[in-house]
């Protein structure tokens with residue numbers, strides 16, 4: 199079992215060397231932002247198990263500007279999460295700039311990322327997220343405003359387009375011209391949401407149109423898919439979202455597979471259970487015991503595809519305390 203560091207209190211600000219995307223080893227392999235999932239406990243677990251970089255879930259620029267306590271709390275991170283990128287969403291350039299300034303001033307993450315890809319109705323209806331792909335001028339204004347407001351790198355995470363998967367070919371140029379330091383592309387359109395398959399070739403075509411680094415995203419779940427996505431996109435690296443849920447070992451497996459050609463393989467059941475215990479301990483530490491209720495959504499992922507765990511998964515979504523959890527895990 200890996201030895202765990204004591205993850206002490208969250209820091210609001212630490213002095214760090216200035217991060218730049220160029221400092222990261224290629225190919226870049228990072229945890230992609232996921233609302234309600236990529237919080238401090240999961241990012242710490244991912245880092246500890248080998249993720250070279252993590253993106254924190256999106257936070258609302260409008261709420262940050264109102265200094266909403268809950269939203270500010272979501273943007274806090276632990277120093278061991280570094281390099282950590284905080285994503286923001288919104289559509290008003292001034293409020294986006296102010297939100298980025300607040301985040302940099304209070305927490306100093308290594309980078310700010312702008313969400314230009316979220317397809318959820320509640321996000322696009324306010325012209326946030328994926329809607330920005332429909333208005334290049336506004337998207338560019340947001341980038342320029344945020345860049346002027348902060349000294350840390352500013353990246354964009356987007357999709358292939360709203361409806362047409364060729365829109366990205368021009369859109370990346372707009373993002374680069376406005377000053378984006380890196381562009382991460384999920385190889386699907388907004389209309390596809392999560393259906394179909396990610397088009398890594400199209401990401402590769404877009405990649406040829408810009409000089410800034412590009413990360414490929416979508417459907418990377420193994421060493422093989424990682425190799426294929428990199429070969430087809432020629433990207434500088436990748437972001438992994440669903441493939442990391444209940445599977446934070448994916449980062450070391452992919453890195454090892456790419457570097458040495460050897461995949462260390464899936465964890466043993468004992469390793470799996472110990473990581474779940476550690477995840478739960480961190481969850482309680484950072485969110486209090488109520489945090490275990492929020493953790494219930496992670497549990498089924500840890501046993502995805504493992505035969506004979508149906509009853510166990512049903513028990514796990516009922517746990518409310520660390521003792522409950524231990525009781526269920528001890529039955530295995």
Ligand SMILES: Cc1cc2nc3c(=O)[nH]c(=O)nc-3n(C[C@H](O)[C@H](O)[C@H](O)COP(=O)(O)O)c2cc1C
Pocket residue numbers: 230231232233234235255256285313315316355384415416417418437438439440441
């Ligand atoms: C539960 C969930 C929450 C997500 N939240 C965000 C988010 O906050 N910001 C963002 O840019 N993308 C978000 N995404 C999209 C992922 O970062 C990623 O682009 C997408 O899932 C495709 O990658 P994958 O095939 O590796 O999952 C989310 C995806 C999921 C499944």
